[in-house]
Amino acid sequence: MNVSEEAKKALAQGFASIAKQFQLPGSFAPEVLLAAEESSIAKRKNGLPVWQVDRRDATSIPLVTLDPAASTDLDQAFAIECDGDKLVLKYALADVGAFVPAGGVVETEAWNRGVTLYSLSQKISLYPKVLSQNAASLLPDGPRPAILISVGVCPKGTATLRCIERVVCASRAKLAYDTVDLRSIPFLEEFAQRMWSDEVSRGAIRVEFPQQEIVCDPLAPGGVRLVLRARNIAESVNATLSLAANMAIASLFQKSQTGLFRVMDEPTDRAVSQLRRTAHAFGIHWRVNETLRDLQRRMDAGNMTHQRFLLEARRAGGRASYATFDSEKKPWHAAIAAAYTHATAPMRRLADRYVLDLAYLLTNGQSVPAELTQKMRKLPVVMERGEGRASNVDRAVIDLLEAVSLQHRIGEILVAEVVDAEAGIVQTIDSAIRSKATQLHGVENGSKVRVRIDLADPAKRRIQLTAVR
Numbered sequence: 001m002n003v004s005e006e007a008k009k010a011l012a013q014g015f016a017s018i019a020k021q022f023q024l025p026g027s028f029a030p031e032v033l034l035a036a037e038e039s040s041i042a043k044r045k046n047g048l049p050v051w052q053v054d055r056r057d058a059t060s061i062p063l064v065t066l067d068p069a070a071s072t073d074l075d076q077a078f079a080i081e082c083d084g085d086k087l088v089l090k091y092a093l094a095d096v097g098a099f100v101p102a103g104g105v106v107e108t109e110a111w112n113r114g115v116t117l118y119s120l121s122q123k124i125s126l127y128p129k130v131l132s133q134n135a136a137s138l139l140p141d142g143p144r145p146a147i148l149i150s151v152g153v154c155p156k157g158t159a160t161l162r163c164i165e166r167v168v169c170a171s172r173a174k175l176a177y178d179t180v181d182l183r184s185i186p187f188l189e190e191f192a193q194r195m196w197s198d199e200v201s202r203g204a205i206r207v208e209f210p211q212q213e214i215v216c217d218p219l220a221p222g223g224v225r226l227v228l229r230a231r232n233i234a235e236s237v238n239a240t241l242s243l244a245a246n247m248a249i250a251s252l253f254q255k256s257q258t259g260l261f262r263v264m265d266e267p268t269d270r271a272v273s274q275l276r277r278t279a280h281a282f283g284i285h286w287r288v289n290e291t292l293r294d295l296q297r298r299m300d301a302g303n304m305t306h307q308r309f310l311l312e313a314r315r316a317g318g319r320a321s322y323a324t325f326d327s328e329k330k331p332w333h334a335a336i337a338a339a340y341t342h343a344t345a346p347m348r349r350l351a352d353r354y355v356l357d358l359a360y361l362l363t364n365g366q367s368v369p370a371e372l373t374q375k376m377r378k379l380p381v382v383m384e385r386g387e388g389r390a391s392n393v394d395r396a397v398i399d400l401l402e403a404v405s406l407q408h409r410i411g412e413i414l415v416a417e418v419v420d421a422e423a424g425i426v427q428t429i430d431s432a433i434r435s436k437a438t439q440l441h442g443v444e445n446g447s448k449v450r451v452r453i454d455l456a457d458p459a460k461r462r463i464q465l466t467a468v469r
Contacts, residue, residue: 007404010458014400015120017459022393024120025113028128032109036128039099039106040135051098051145051168058148058167061090064185065138066238069176072133073116073125075345077146077171078241080187087153087191088162091245092146092169094136096346096353100127102371114386116348119397132347140171147356149343151248153191157198161248164356164363177234188237195240203293204337242344243336249359250339253325256362260355260376261331262340264320267292271316274420277445278312281417281427312427312434322351322380350386351379399461402433406456406463413468418447426451426465437465 018024028036042049063077077092100106110126117124125132138144146169150162175185182189246262253259267275272292279286279295282305286295296313299306322342323331333340343359346352354375361368416426416437421444426437428451437451455464 006407010404010407011121011400014404014458014461015397017461018393018396018400019120021396022389024117024124024389024393025109028109029105032105033128033130035105036099036130039101040130042135051095052143054166055145056148056165056167058092058146058165059143059170061092061148061169063090063092063138063169063171064173064175065140065171066175066177066180066234069178072137072139073347074138074171074174075347076241077138077169080185080191082187083152085155087187087194089149089151089153089191089241089244091149091151091241091344092138092167092171093149093245093344093352093356094138094347095145095147095166095356096127096131096136097357098145099131099136100353106131110350111382114350114382115390117390117393119390119393126348126350136347138169138171140174143168143170147360149245149248149359151244153194153244155194157194157196157201159195159198159244159248161252161363164360166360177232177238180234182234182237191244192237192240195244199337200297202337204335245344246341247336247338249343249355250331250341252359252362253341254331254339257327258325258362258368258376259358260341260351260379261323261325262320262333262342263323263331264334264336266334267316275309275313275316277417278419278427279309280446281419281429282306282309284309308427322383324376324380349383351383354379396461399463400458402435403456403458403461403463406433406453407458409453410456412453413450414453414465416449416451416465418443418445418449421445421447426467433463435463435465437467439467441467443467 019026042051044050061079063079065074065077067074075094079090081088081090100110106127113124113126116126116132127136131137136144138146146167148165148167148169150164152160152162154160250259250261253261275292276286284295284305292313296310299310320333320335323329325331331339341355342349343352343355346356354372357372358368358376360366361372414428416428418440419425419427419434421440424436424438424440425434426440426449427434437449440449443449449467450469451465452468453463454466455462457463
């Protein structure tokens with residue numbers, strides 16, 4: 001497929017502009033790379049790598065990883081066993097601490113970054129590749145240090161933490177979302193069904209938000225167009241593993257009255273009202289007495305109209321953040337409908353490493369050092385900065401992609417529906433674009449309008465729609 005040179009240039013310049021605007025970190029400093037390289041080389045004690053000493057040998061567990069085919073920064077490997085009527089998740093998570101010592105330059109740089117960024121043309125990693133895509137990654141090419149979490153799930157779907165260990169593990173296979181046969185993995189589909197059953201009982205929302213992507217299309221003006229990609233079933237099933245582990249650890253933190261939580265408020269009444277208008281614009285019937293949760297739950301992952309609505313629901317929903325334990329305020333995540341934490345992506349989210357460290361100490365009856373407690377207190381601000389920047393970059397990239405996809409369509413007339421008359425916002429019917437439109441006079445929410453594309457400026461990441469008769 002052929003992309004116009006103009007589109008290629010606009011994308012390259014746009015990505016560079018975004019990196020500059022949000023002061024994104026570039027390549028790692030030489031001293032960070034050197035320290036990471038030295039850490040990746042296993043120093044030995046009594047003939048064993050240092051990280052292998054005093055760890056249980058768990059290499060007999062038939063772990064596998066399940067990720068996008070191209071991924072090499074593999075945080076998680078898993079196996080599921082049956083114990084009576086319970087299914088037991090054996091969840092191995094990359095042990096970052098085995099390679100990134102406290103107080104070193106690699107840890108300091110990770111605190112500056114906060115999260116791995118995926119939106120731009122090249123991934124901006126939290127840790128250097130020699131660690132995140134090699135020595136610490138749970139690739140199927142040899143033993144690795146890991147933190148092994150065991151979670152039991154009963155037939156109704158309730159997840160209970162059993163134990164957390166530091167182990168030596170070995171992944172047997174690197175499986176990919178697009179090609180995996182889920183039936184070949186013992187108990188995986190049943191595990192997911194149990195978790196989904198518990199989700200309904202809790203009143204939680206399972207929303208498989210689509211991703212906006214730009215694709216090459218020789219029939220589109222300029223050779224590119226914007227599309228929504230729905231999550232496939234393998235991604236949804238895999239997500240239940242992290243959900244179980246994160247909820248189980250959050251329950252431990254609640255019981256211990258400590259820890260770091262992922263929290264989220266309910267959407268405001270105004271946001272829900274606007275979403276009702278958006279649903280109407282998409283031709284989605286939202287029953288009068290139906291809750292937003294119930295509507296989202298019946299959206300079809302294969303229906304692009306439904307996927308566009310879910311994207312708007314994500315933008316309108318309550319904002320997620322981090323919070324340490326507070327005896328005066330119950331930690332709560334509205335979408336999960338339970339206490340929740342982030343522990344399962346230690347190479348991609350800074351906080352997860354320390355959440356795992358704390359959970360390990362608590363489950364094994366060990367004292368929590370003051371240094372870890374201090375880091376926990378600092379993490380909400382650091383993660384807010386890192387994830388806030390990531391969110392702003394995502395929005396800027398979407399604006400760029402929208403402008404690039406429309407730059408050769410100036411003058412075209414699109415059909416749209418008004419979703420916020422007061423703010424002048426419309427939603428185009430045949431695309432994933434939501435934007436302000438000028439010349440909207442005497443219209444009401446839900447009105448169908450025709451809008452002309454008057455401007456699509458990739459350099460400014462801006463489009464302009466004008467209502468026409």
